Amino acid sequence: MKNYYGSLCTTMYEILHPVAPKDELDFYLSYANNASTILEPLCGSGRFLVPFMENGLDIQGFDLSKEMLDELLIKKPLAKVFHKSIDDFDTNKKYDYIFITSGSMSLFTTEEEVFRVLVKMKKLLTKNGKFVFAVASTVNNQVPHDDYVEDCSVETDKGYKLILKSKSYFKEDSKVLYNPSIYELYEGDKLIQSEEMDFRIRLYDIGELDKLILKAGFTDTKLYSSFDKSLPIDENSKTLLYECK
Known part of the structure; x- marks a missing residue:
């Protein structure tokens, strides 16, 4: 969504x-x-x-x-x-x-x-x-990157590691900045949950x-x-x- x-x-x-x-x-x-x-x-x-x-x-x-x-x-x-x-x-x-x-x-x-x-x-x-x-x-237009890169990593209150990865591209005709994102939750090295987000802003x-x-x-x-x-x-x-x- x-x-x-x-x-x-x-x-x-x-x-x-x-x-x-x-x-x-x-x-x-x-x-x-x-x-x-x-x-x-x-x-x-x-x-x-x-x-x-x-x-x-x-x-x-x-x-x-x-x-x-x-x-x-x-x-x-x-x-x-x-x-x-x-x-x-x-x-x-x-x-x-x-x-x-x-x-x-x-x-x-x-x-x-x-x-x-x-x-x-x-x-x-x-x-x-x-x-x-x-x-x-439009000053906020970001440098596009076609592959997922790690944007952020935090530790939850339960000691899990939560990572955000995203892509970025801008469509000049619609002035929409797209940032498809994936959130990944790790217990140690084990991926225990992931969540995709279709993030976009005008x-x-x-x-x-x-x-x-x-x-x-x-x-x-x-x-x-x-x-x-x-x-x-x-x-x-x-x-x-x-x-x-």
Whole structure:
């Protein structure tokens, strides 16, 4: 399944990214000051949702990965989260603030998918609500490698070795970066579990999303290239941060 975070992927993610980077967390928290209802689609294992809860904020979340949500609920058993995709998530509730972190909007790789997400977020917002998200820019285009290479190796809490191997190639016509990946879990030299992931993200040029955002019904959009909003937006911008209302 494309971009599905399975059990081994979730284990490695938790080891490598146990908490949110402070600058990124502060950026998303800054929009919650006056928000009474908050939604985090693609909340994953909760590295943003959990600190939002700990700040006393009324937040809900959802994710397609049951494995990720299980990790979140270990940390916060009372978290209000749902095992849903964006298409399946349905509620009559409206939110003052919706955010998608860590460039996860780039996981939607076609214009049709992205537009559908934008329309859904607009529908879920209150009249003056804000939708804040990030995408990766084309500056992130990686050097391709056709063979699987070891990207990372970590030790689990049970003393097993978990290895990530991946390939990488970029399609100029679709601006999609493909990283087919294999996670391998070893007990000593014995392979005891493996898991494949068809990881791909859509990369963007500056301004490329503007028409889709407007078409989805957002009329006021601001663009940043850093979490402190200080860096200029130019050809060196690796992250594009959108604030839409």
